[in-house]
Amino acid sequence: MSERGGPGVKGKGDGPESTGTGSTPEKAALAFEAAGVKTMPALTEDDLRALDRDLDARVFGAMQSISIRYLLLVGFLGSVVAFGAFAFGWQIYKGIGVAGINRPVFWGFYIASFVFWIGISHAGTLVSAILRVLKVEWRMPLTRAAEAMTLFALMIGGLFPIIHLGRNWRFYWMIPVPNERGLWPNFRSALMWDLLAILTYITASSLFLLLPLIPDLATARDRTRGLRRRIYGLLSFGWRGTQQQWHRLHVAMRVFTIVVIPIAVSVHTIVSWDFGMTLVEGWRSTVFGPYFVIGAIYSGMAALVTVLVLVRRSLQLEDYVTLRHFDRLGKVLLAVSVIWFYMFWAGFLTDWYGGSTVAKLIQHEHLVGHSAVLFWTMMVVNVLVPFLFLWFRRVRTSMTAMLVISLLVNVGMWIERFLIVTSPGINSLSYNWGSYTPQWPEIAIATATFAAFALLYVLFSKALPLISLWEVKEGWRVDRWRREGLVEAESDVPSLTTGATAVTGATATATTAAATAGSRGGAT
Amino acid sequence: MVACLAENNVGIVGEEEAAMGRAQHWIRIERYWDEGEYPEARAQFVPVMCQQCGNAPCEPVCPVFASVHSEDGLNSQVYNRCIGTRYCAHNCPYKARVFNFFAPQFPSPLEQQLNPDVTVRSVGIMEKCTFCVQRIRRVREQARVEDRPIADGEIMPACVQTCPPGALVFGDAGDPDSQVSRLMASRRGIRLLEAFNTEPSVVYLKREGGLDV
Amino acid sequence: MRGNGFVSARVDGERGVASALKALREAGVPRERIEVLSDLPLPESVLGGRMRATKVPWWTATGLVIGLLTGVFFSIGTLFLYPLLVGGEASRVAPPNFIIIYELTMLGIVVATALGFFLETRGRGPRRPYFEGVSVGEIFVVVDMPPDLVPSRVRSVLESHGAEPLPDQSETT
Numbered sequence: 001m002s003e004r005g006g007p008g009v010k011g012k013g014d015g016p017e018s019t020g021t022g023s024t025p026e027k028a029a030l031a032f033e034a035a036g037v038k039t040m041p042a043l044t045e046d047d048l049r050a051l052d053r054d055l056d057a058r059v060f061g062a063m064q065s066i067s068i069r070y071l072l073l074v075g076f077l078g079s080v081v082a083f084g085a086f087a088f089g090w091q092i093y094k095g096i097g098v099a100g101i102n103r104p105v106f107w108g109f110y111i112a113s114f115v116f117w118i119g120i121s122h123a124g125t126l127v128s129a130i131l132r133v134l135k136v137e138w139r140m141p142l143t144r145a146a147e148a149m150t151l152f153a154l155m156i157g158g159l160f161p162i163i164h165l166g167r168n169w170r171f172y173w174m175i176p177v178p179n180e181r182g183l184w185p186n187f188r189s190a191l192m193w194d195l196l197a198i199l200t201y202i203t204a205s206s207l208f209l210l211l212p213l214i215p216d217l218a219t220a221r222d223r224t225r226g227l228r229r230r231i232y233g234l235l236s237f238g239w240r241g242t243q244q245q246w247h248r249l250h251v252a253m254r255v256f257t258i259v260v261i262p263i264a265v266s267v268h269t270i271v272s273w274d275f276g277m278t279l280v281e282g283w284r285s286t287v288f289g290p291y292f293v294i295g296a297i298y299s300g301m302a303a304l305v306t307v308l309v310l311v312r313r314s315l316q317l318e319d320y321v322t323l324r325h326f327d328r329l330g331k332v333l334l335a336v337s338v339i340w341f342y343m344f345w346a347g348f349l350t351d352w353y354g355g356s357t358v359a360k361l362i363q364h365e366h367l368v369g370h371s372a373v374l375f376w377t378m379m380v381v382n383v384l385v386p387f388l389f390l391w392f393r394r395v396r397t398s399m400t401a402m403l404v405i406s407l408l409v410n411v412g413m414w415i416e417r418f419l420i421v422t423s424p425g426i427n428s429l430s431y432n433w434g435s436y437t438p439q440w441p442e443i444a445i446a447t448a449t450f451a452a453f454a455l456l457y458v459l460f461s462k463a464l465p466l467i468s469l470w471e472v473k474e475g476w477r478v479d480r481w482r483r484e485g486l487v488e489a490e491s492d493v494p495s496l497t498t499g500a501t502a503v504t505g506a507t508a509t510a511t512t513a514a515a516t517a518g519s520r521g522g523a524t
Numbered sequence: 525m526v527a528c529l530a531e532n533n534v535g536i537v538g539e540e541e542a543a544m545g546r547a548q549h550w551i552r553i554e555r556y557w558d559e560g561e562y563p564e565a566r567a568q569f570v571p572v573m574c575q576q577c578g579n580a581p582c583e584p585v586c587p588v589f590a591s592v593h594s595e596d597g598l599n600s601q602v603y604n605r606c607i608g609t610r611y612c613a614h615n616c617p618y619k620a621r622v623f624n625f626f627a628p629q630f631p632s633p634l635e636q637q638l639n640p641d642v643t644v645r646s647v648g649i650m651e652k653c654t655f656c657v658q659r660i661r662r663v664r665e666q667a668r669v670e671d672r673p674i675a676d677g678e679i680m681p682a683c684v685q686t687c688p689p690g691a692l693v694f695g696d697a698g699d700p701d702s703q704v705s706r707l708m709a710s711r712r713g714i715r716l717l718e719a720f721n722t723e724p725s726v727v728y729l730k731r732e733g734g735l736d737v
Numbered sequence: 738m739r740g741n742g743f744v745s746a747r748v749d750g751e752r753g754v755a756s757a758l759k760a761l762r763e764a765g766v767p768r769e770r771i772e773v774l775s776d777l778p779l780p781e782s783v784l785g786g787r788m789r790a791t792k793v794p795w796w797t798a799t800g801l802v803i804g805l806l807t808g809v810f811f812s813i814g815t816l817f818l819y820p821l822l823v824g825g826e827a828s829r830v831a832p833p834n835f836i837i838i839y840e841l842t843m844l845g846i847v848v849a850t851a852l853g854f855f856l857e858t859r860g861r862g863p864r865r866p867y868f869e870g871v872s873v874g875e876i877f878v879v880v881d882m883p884p885d886l887v888p889s890r891v892r893s894v895l896e897s898h899g900a901e902p903l904p905d906q907s908e909t910t
Contacts, residue, residue: 100544103619165609167647167649182819187816210851248793262843589821
């Protein structure tokens with residue numbers, strides 16, 4: 001909320017419909033709960049229509065206006081990405097040696113970034129699929145933003161193994177088709193598992209994003225003209241909104257929701273097996289699978305918080321992505337942080353107690369040696385900071401605090417991956433110990449990917465609705481449908497305005513939006 | 525080491541790169557000090573090259589079958605298949621694999637003496653000691669042409685050939701009468717990092733620092 | 738079977754849908770010839786039961802089988818096609834195969850489900866009426882007229898039940 005956030009970035013993407021996004025509705029919502037009110041005032045169809053119009057206006061308004069600041073931002077991000085591309089070209093031209101990797105640290109920034117981005121991609125799956133399966137109702141305004149994150153993070157993460165190859169131009173030799181002598185790739189290599197897992201995940205997550213987007217694309221098609229209309233029309237696959245189509249969408253989404261969760265878990269498990277399956281001391285571990293998965297969820301949730309804070313502010317979606325959402329995400333973040341530490345400790349203690357000299361030396365190096373600064377930074381930002389602060393609602397509902405904490409967590413998770421990837425600097429034959437210092441192409445490319453992520457998001461926010469319009473609208477109506485006996489109380493359809501929302505958390509959305517709509521109705 | 529570089533067209537990386545840990549040597553003499561300070565402490569020298577493991581950890585991890593087992597028990601590295609994931613190098617406990625971080629350089633006049641029997645590798649691929657597979661093949665073909673078995677000691681990798689005190693011995697471990705088989709049976713024989721169960725083909729003899737292959 | 742054009746009407750809210758559907762059924766319009774267009778999924782009770790079944794689950798099942806077979810082929814079949822010895826292992830080992838088969842099965846499911854969805858949604862046949870009003874929250878009923886019914890009668894039935902029949906011009910998608 002802007003009351004805490006210092007100077008706002010209002011100018012960017014300023015829609016025609018920047019209605020009073022002041023803090024009053026927010027506070028009203030919180031006051032509702034404080035007063036112990038369990039039921040919302042019933043919303044009539046007219047109220048709901050007004051809400052719909054307000055939501056549409058904001059989302060499409062944000063999509064259709066392009067400000068100078070927006071162009072500057074795109075230009076800035078684009079140039080960072082371009083520089084990264086130049087660094088990559090330079091690396092291809094000169095050889096992979098322009099990176100800082102060496103013997104014995106054959107993997108460096110690129111693989112750390114790879115694991116990091118694949119980790120980020122788990123946010124979307126978690127928020128959208130797991131919360132969908134559990135029918136958690138407050139997810140609705142967040143799903144689209146989270147699914148988009150998944151896709152973008154995967155697109156970027158998937159590039160890193162290619163960037164990191166010694167002969168990048170031969171990456172396609174891993175594609176499972178036989179070469180001219182009938183030789184197939186080696187499916188016993190963990191890298192092949194990686195390739196297939198990421199291929200599956202990127203396919204699943206892009207379709208998972210696209211399917212529920214189709215009705216919104218159809219809406220966008222009806223509201224635009226010219227070329228944009230043709231593109232949206234093409235992408236909406238002839239969507240007319242018949243009940244037949246809605247039913248089909250529900251069936252398809254049910255399949256996707258169920259399938260995408262095990263895919264996501266398997267992807268990060270397999271990424272961890274790149275390390276866990278080896279003979280390398282410090283990597284070889286059985287806990288790596290679950291440890292990496294939880295780490296992925298951790299960094300993914302943190303990145304989601306970061307993105308939501310920024311998107312909410314710049315697109316003025318304060319009424320839809322509310323403080324209550326941050327409150328809940330903060331709790332999830334806290335829980336995941338604790339689980340992450342538990343997993344870390346399980347691995348750490350095993351290495352320490354198990355008595356492998358090399359593993360102990362690596363630990364020694366982390367605790368008091370050369371990498372101690374990195375290690376303790378990681379411990380502080382990943383464990384201590386969330387544990388000390390996220391217990392407090394004041395922190396969880398402060399945008400500044402959540403932004404800082406979520407960024408710190410991601411710094412910590414990046415360090416974690418970096419420490420793991422570079423640990424073979426210490427190995428069984430002490431003659432071959434070495435260390436690793438990243439070189440400029442690696443830093444440029446890693447930085448460029450952050451810019452690329454932001455750029456994809458910025459472009460996405462102009463091209464497609466960042467809030468799943470129909471899901472939010474449906475959620476608003478379910479309560480009324482229940483009252484009128486149109487759906488059973490235990491129906492599949494989640495509600496955003498049920499009687500018990502003060503407990504389940506979506507009140508804020510509905511109340512604030514209703515209040516906004518009401519005030520606007522009064523004004524006109 | 526120099527014999528190996530010359531025989532196998534190993535690129536010269538230069539001082540700076542070597543300091544970064546990018547020396548390309550296929551065989552290196554690792555020096556380990558005993559406890560204590562210099563004049564008292566004795567250094568031990570361990571020549572380490574690819575151990576040609578029977579149960580090679582580098583092989584299954586390659587996604588493109590660039591690292592495979594040959595019929596005679598060698599770990600072959602197929603250069604033109606390699607795409608440079610460097611996964612094999614990580615999984616090698618002996619760190620015996622070296623990587624072409626740049627295209628290999630042969631400062632003049634070294635380019636005049638490249639071995640025509642050995643591929644000059646390109647940038648971005650992995651390489652390692654082959655036990656001078658080109659020499660093995662040459663002798664074997666010769667023997668086949670002359671229709672006779674390969675004599676013990678007939679095959680000599682460059683390092684064995686040039687080691688003045690004869691500290692390195694090469695031969696067929698499958699032949700119980702060969703010199704290596706006898707030496708390998710010795711109680712002094714140890715293998716490096718046996719705990720990894722890699723079944724290396726290189727056996728070191730304790731104390732004397734001898735080496736059998 | 739060919740119809741004789743479409744009759745469309747704008748209805749008012751879920752109640753309007755329910756009464757229009759009831760009226761149409763009483764007038765003898767078969768269920769599968771009625772379409773209800775809306776910007777969000779309406780509860781089934783409004784529609785008086787499930788809509789025509791979708792074939793998407795069959796696509797999913799097909800994808801599962803194809804994915805599974807591809808996985809088996811990749812992980813086991815290719816080893817027979819070009820056996821290579823690695824790492825002292827036998828040339829065929831089981832555990833990693835499960836990973837390959839698992840991933841490809843999932844891929845098969847995902848791709849086939851989406852493909853089924855797209856193909857079914859895209860559809861074939863004559864263009865059907867569409868109204869941009871759907872995008873601003875209006876609900877429409879479209880009747881694919883059976884040959885034995887007179888459009889004007891259906892129109893008047895709809896009108897008498899609170900719906901607002903629309904002229905026979907339709908915007909196609």
